[in-house]
Amino acid sequence: MSKSLLIISRQAPWAGPSAREALDIALAGGAFDLPLGMLFLDDGVFQLLADQQPDALQQKDLTANLKALPLFGVENLYVSTRSLAERGLNQQTLALPAEQLDDAALTLLLDRYDQVITL
DSSP states (O other): OOOOEEEEEOSOTTSSTHHHHHHHHHHHHHHTTOOEEEEEOGGGGGGGBSSOOGGGGTOOOSHHHHHHGGGGTOOEEEEEHHHHHHTTOOGGGBSSOOEEEOHHHHHHHHHHOSEEEEO
16 A cells, blocks of 8 residues: 655745645656645645736746646645734635644644655
8 A cells, every 4th residue: 555645835836946846746646646635834825825926927827736636636735724824814815725724733634644745
């Protein structure tokens, strides 16, 4: 049986390559039926925002990749409630549904996965 993998994405979508790399890992893992989930923490929650305008930074929009996650079997998306609140965001501002977790639930989530990658 495959080991489960949790990918923690902590970077804003245009702060460097980390956000795109996290999505690439998730899509690749999903394509191989690896049991995995994605957790968006800190500035990583900005990746989930709807109506991003990356053209101003001459970047590609990550929204299409995010929306492809369920098609690749990546359905376990999590977001830190504290990270959202600290940035003035809420569930209604997100492009994809993600399960909101408080700090105690985040600790339990980390224990459920065999491997954790933080980007």
